[in-house]
Amino acid sequence: MTREVYINETNCITPLGFDVETNIDSIVRGESGIQLHEDLSLMPMPFYASIINDEKINSAFEKISTDGNYSRLEKMMILALEPIIKKPQIELNSKTAFILSTTKGNVTALKNTSEESFNNAHLDVLAQNISDFFGFKTQPIVVSNACVSGILAISVAKRIIQSELCDDVFVIAGDEVSEFVLSGFNAFQAMSDLPCKPYSKNRTGVSLGEATAAVLVSAEAKNAKIKVIGDSSINDANHISGPSRTGEGLFRSIQNAMKEAQINSDQIDYISAHGTATPFNDEMEAIALNRLDLQNVPVNSLKGFYGHTLGASGLLETVIAIESANQNMLFESKGFDEIGVSETINVIEKNEEATINYFLKTASGFGGCNTAVIFEKIK
Numbered sequence: 001m002t003r004e005v006y007i008n009e010t011n012c013i014t015p016l017g018f019d020v021e022t023n024i025d026s027i028v029r030g031e032s033g034i035q036l037h038e039d040l041s042l043m044p045m046p047f048y049a050s051i052i053n054d055e056k057i058n059s060a061f062e063k064i065s066t067d068g069n070y071s072r073l074e075k076m077m078i079l080a081l082e083p084i085i086k087k088p089q090i091e092l093n094s095k096t097a098f099i100l101s102t103t104k105g106n107v108t109a110l111k112n113t114s115e116e117s118f119n120n121a122h123l124d125v126l127a128q129n130i131s132d133f134f135g136f137k138t139q140p141i142v143v144s145n146a147c148v149s150g151i152l153a154i155s156v157a158k159r160i161i162q163s164e165l166c167d168d169v170f171v172i173a174g175d176e177v178s179e180f181v182l183s184g185f186n187a188f189q190a191m192s193d194l195p196c197k198p199y200s201k202n203r204t205g206v207s208l209g210e211a212t213a214a215v216l217v218s219a220e221a222k223n224a225k226i227k228v229i230g231d232s233s234i235n236d237a238n239h240i241s242g243p244s245r246t247g248e249g250l251f252r253s254i255q256n257a258m259k260e261a262q263i264n265s266d267q268i269d270y271i272s273a274h275g276t277a278t279p280f281n282d283e284m285e286a287i288a289l290n291r292l293d294l295q296n297v298p299v300n301s302l303k304g305f306y307g308h309t310l311g312a313s314g315l316l317e318t319v320i321a322i323e324s325a326n327q328n329m330l331f332e333s334k335g336f337d338e339i340g341v342s343e344t345i346n347v348i349e350k351n352e353e354a355t356i357n358y359f360l361k362t363a364s365g366f367g368g369c370n371t372a373v374i375f376e377k378i379k
Helices: 020-028 054-062 072-086 107-111 115-120 123-134 149-162 179-187 248-261 279-291 310-327
Strands: 005-013 034-037 047-050 096-101 141-143 168-175 211-218 226-235 270-272 298-300 358-365 369-377
Touching: 005 020, 005 072, 005 149, 005 310, 020 310, 054 072, 072 123, 072 168, 072 211, 096 123, 096 149, 096 310, 107 115, 107 179, 115 123, 123 141, 141 149, 149 168, 149 211, 149 226, 149 310, 149 358, 149 369, 168 310, 211 310, 226 248, 226 310, 248 279, 248 358, 248 369, 270 310, 279 358, 310 358, 310 369
Parallel strands: 096 141, 096 168, 270 298, 270 358
Antiparallel strands: 005 211, 005 226, 034 047, 168 211, 226 369, 358 369
């Protein structure tokens, strides 16, 4: 019999707050972390992004450590993971795994040309630094697969538990807004000149953001309210940055996840989608959802609140989706106004109550990667 997999604890560090409750309160009020920034060290012209205040990060970190050697991203990751590790009092032994998910990690270290900075930019070093802070006994696992990294880390954790290699898996995901990331998306001409508008006729591209999110995935329910019941990852092998125009990779990922979960399209109550607000991504998602008869299921993108937080996005949006399910509340897809995709989808326009028993989280990223995970609320 296949082991059941639960999510027991969640946390997040974002511009909207340093815990889940504060983030949900901000979302309910319709507050967005996306602001206009003028920072010449990041970009030569003003830009819209969702960025965490440095003083808030440092002030919060000083309460748990006086060590000044950690990078800004490492501090954000430690802050997200620390309450989760402290709360359940799980022994960090050989049956407890640690997964770190990121797209770019400590890429800002490369601003300094020293050998030490070059070394610190490696993802395995980042993972080891976080692991050593908490004292994990197992080798850290790095999941870095473009913008599906955060939700893919849940898939990896699920499979580790089902293989009986471990009983508990702590997952942390994070990325920060950097000159490297901003210049990259700007070179693609993919950045919006206003806060992003997922699925809208008037969308012009992404707003970037930063965050860290953490979860505890376990073989035992403990105080869990959410179960992970199906997952799949498919690469559409279409283009280095453009998704399949027919949504093939996402279509197959969702199809496989539903097959494993043993549920049908009409049983899914809510979809937390990727929704980057780029022309091709949103169009592809709408096509894939229609191919699976999911066009009537309430769907939102949280990018209007957080911007695109890269490797953190899939995990951060899962944390918020879990609260949606637990509170039976659908949160608005901020920035959406008029449908701007060729296939109709049911975009959530305002906060509303709804019974949520099953929800789907999807993500897609550069290189053609796609991941879908299905969750069930424990009654």
